[in-house]
Amino acid sequence: MMRLTAAEFRKVLTTRLWVWLLLASVAWTAGYCALAIAFGDRPGGLAPPLSTAAGQHTLFAIGAGGAGPLVAVLAVAGVTGEFRYGTAATTFLATPRRGRVVAAKMITYLLAGAGYALVCLAVTLAIAPPWLASRGIHVTVAGRGNLGVLAAVVAATAIFGLAGAAAGTLVTGQLAAVAGMLIYLYVAEPLASHITALHGWTAYLPGVAADGLTQATQAGVRLLPPWQGGLVFAGWALALAAAGTRVTLRKDIT
């Protein structure tokens, strides 16, 4: 398993996509932090004030948490790329026990997700505390529940990687899988989650459950509490993983 996971990491690192998506994640994180601190911190704004614990949690969760969907794109593109470029054949020739290959991919993108989150959190911590300190707001990273939020961001981003890899084994058409995932996460789910009448169940959708885990609070969206959101999101990812593994084991590589 170690060998296979190392091989999957080698696949990720020997093409360029991971660099671009990491840069995009960092740009989003930095951009969100800058905008939230420079312009968003007003009474009556969309997010809670940054002097409050809730405000700081949201800053971490939405800033660094933005890496989640991008890691999912990295994973779904990586997995479907094996089918698009026909490397799946070579991969399964080297390792005919396909379940192990699929598991190695999921572990790889889980870890890649954690890595992206750590980089983005480092960017957040480089920007936000000094800037806020200049306004007299002192952020204690180890206090006010901040560490819990940081851990939740790492967990959520990692699960995004796992879920993306799983989705890629289910929908192996690369364009369809990547476009479908982006439309779902950035259009379908946000639209649905803002409809008050649907709040009873939108909180259980994968991306909204992930926001529950990190408490990426947005006005007008109902979130689950962190532990529940985490369980629901992980449940989605594992269900996708189980279905994707089953499909991959039976697939004829033609």
Next chain:
Amino acid sequence: MVRDQAGHIVAAGLAKRFGGITAVDDLSFVAGPGQVTGFLGPNGAGKTTTLRMLVGLVTPDAGTATVSGQGYRALRAPGRVVGSVLEAGGFHPGRSGRDHLRVYCTASGYPLARADEVLEITGLAGAGRRKVRGYSLGMRQRLALAAALLGDPAVLVLDEPMNGLDPEGIAWLRGLLRDHARGGGTVLFSSHALLEVEQLADQVVIVSQGRLAFQGTLAGLAAGGTAVAVRTPEAGRLIGALARAGAQAERTGPDGLRVTGVLAAEVSRVARAEGIDLHELAPSRASLEQEFLALTAGQGESPAVPASRGGQVS
């Protein structure tokens, strides 16, 4: 006994349908060590599907395929037993050839330096660090072969390995595969071109419409036909002598004959008895080709294949 089957590829009753189309139907054959076996048939005859069943990429509907007595998926270290080059062998265009090989070194537990060794063997040492995007079709074939050689396997399974190679590359590959078999290895390669197979294979497996049409040597296939090509300065006398022996001969040139009704050995006996010099005596190539076309009649996408012998058009 697994020991007795070492290096043998055995297909037994393989069958596969895709949707309503039968790709392979009750196909059985053996390829053994020390030999190059050509897997010959028109495009669409089921060659690729069969090879993919041999290496566990496609699950057969019926039958079994084993290498050294075991199903591919049951092999503990498959890359050390079988090396495969599959048609349109896939590469990520943005990954270098060397990195491609190193991925599979890592997956199979080979030292990374093995990647450089196989690049050397396949003549790609200078191109290893370039992205596959910039490779020609011939270089991609070489890279696919390099990947197959990583585990130094005794058995090679290759799907249309000559495609895209230039004449020099084809000659090089021919030498490599022949040496591999001479060293005791097993080589099974598919082709739709009779000439390619003729120049390399010790024995052939011919498929048509997913079924076995012939297994044996090409000489045996030609002998199944009835034509022998003869060149002699005394063509007129030989025609007469052959006629008395019950054979028919027709002129193909001033000193060339095409003899039907007897084997080459009989032509030689008749000529010697009459004191006639023979400058050439061979199973006619035209005959070999006719036999091949007859076996695969009505199949394949090429309109050049005549459906003359009552073949079914599928």
